[in-house]
Amino acid sequence: MAPSSPQAPQTAANAPFTGRRRKVSSHLSQNEALLFEKSSPGKAAYRLPPLDVPEADAAALLGDSLREDAGLLPELSEIEIVRHFTRLSTWNYAIDLGMYPLGSCTMKYNPRVNELVARLEGIADSHPYQPESLSQGVLGIQRLLQKCLLEITGMDAITLQPAAGAHGEMTGILLTRAYHESRGNPRSKILIPDSAHGTNPATAAICGYRVENLRSNSLGMVDVGQLERIVTEDTAALMLTNPSTIGVFESEIHKIADILHAKGALLYMDGANMNALVGKVRPGDFGVDVMHLNLHKTFSTPHGGGGPGSGPVAAKAILEPFLPTPVLVEDPADGGRPATLRFDYSRPHSIGRVRMFYGNFGMFVRALAYILANGPDGLRQTTEDAVLNANYLRRKLEDAYELPYKTPTLHEVVFSDRRQARHGVKTGDIAKRLIDYGFHPYTTSFPLIVPGALMIEPTESESKEELDLFVDAMRQIAREVEENPEMALRAPHSTRISRLDEVTAAQIGRAPCRVRA
Ligand SMILES: *Cc1c(COP(=O)(O)O)cnc(C)c1O
Secondary structure: OOOOOOOOOOOOOOOOOOOOOOOOOOOOOOOOOOHHHHOOOOOOOOOOOOOOOOOOOHHHHHHHHOOHHHHHOOOOOHHHHHHHHHHHHHOOOOOOOOOOOEOOOOOOOOOHHHHHHHOOHHHHOOOOOOOHHHOHHHHHHHHHHHHHHHHHHOOOEEEOOOOOHHHHHHHHHHHHHHHHHHOOOOOOEEEEEOOOOOHHHHHHHHOOOEEEEEOEOOOOOEOHHHHHHHOOOOEEEEEEEOOOOOOOOOOOHHHHHHHHHHOOOEEEEEHHHHHHOOOOOOHHHHOOOEEEOOHHHHOOOOOOOOOOOOOOEEEOHHHHHHOOOOEEEEEOOEOOEOOEEEEEOOOOOOOOOOOOEOEOHHHHHHHHHHHHHHHHHHHHHHHHHHHHHHHHHHHHHOOOOEOOOOOOOOOOEEEEOHHHHOOOOOHHHHHHHHHHOOOOOOEEOOOOOOOOEEEEOOOOOOOHHHHHHHHHHHHHHHHHHHHOOHHHHOOOOOOOOOOOOHHHHHHHOOOOOOOOO
């Protein structure tokens, strides 16, 4: 499909949202050549003073290590480089620009106090090779974060090593495997509901388990009867997301845990949706044996662009012997010597290291700053606001978009494109049209139990004013689809690139399309 040019004159048909955003600013170039294309020989961003020592021959000094392609670097002035990158940065969408309603991702605002604390000299400049005796402060930060996370989850032991949620899943299932092995048999299968995130079955498979699919019932929850029938002495664990990916709390979670435990199986909780639970209920209290947290979701550390993230794994005491090494321990005060923190490397039952050094320390600092800045009441309020915001959107949009599950939802809401699909418009088209209205798209086509899903998670970061703008945009798109489906089918109209060849883009990791002249 030939996408329309962003420079095309605006007509009533392609006029974007007339609200606060989306004024086309003419001084902003949407065509930016590569630095290599702008290069002209001899230009440089600096000028060195004349040599006051004899000139040396680089080739003679460096030999084979002299790069022969160094001459291919672009040659530009400093301001050309600065403008190039500054212009590119304006093409980004970011949480600091507007709402980012990607369901299941909890794209909340990263408060500036997190950044302030993470940049403090003693914290930012600490080095992992620094001796423990000189690292008591940064070890204390890790210790305090561990304590807070254990309090929030109601678990007994924790590792901060994993670098993200999926990595936490792998760590948690390796712990599960080590636990069963220590009892004589690793067992062979892991149960996973059909609403699960794709990383769950990938994790189970990578840890050597066979995946058995658990069908959701009409409420979008685990079918407890079916679970009871298929759990056997060969089941290692159930991997459960609670609340589920359609935002529904598993109201029979105690019963689910009991069914598993009766057969010696463990309950793994995918904690990606903890933003619906913090300060209200604790997984450790409702039967969970092991879980991961996504600090970059629930605890506001920066998110997107590929990381770094952090996916701590919290577990019950039965799994503690298997935690990744090293484990942070505290030697109590002794006589005149104060209590000291150190890493314990002699853990004979450990699954081993899962990450170099101790994990993504900068994220620990930000998460702890967020937790302490909010305090227990603030965290509880955050959860309540996240749930309120999602339910506000649900109420405001449920007559425009199909709501496949009527079950009460918590921090996110999942609609389907059923009504719009009658006009040939799919969830991906609506998402692309949303870009023209100045919003980042919601999550499309996930979870798989909802065909044509629109998965929306506003988080507590958004004000009612921002939510209302989003509602206006979504309702206007729904109307537009009835009257002129082409608008969504050809969207986005306001970006420099319209429709990508998504398969090729995903396969080679970069868009094959060229900028339109
Ligand atoms: C985000 C997410 C994951 C994976 O977490 P990453 O930190 O992206 O690796 C797993 N499960 C669910 C439900 C998620 O939303």
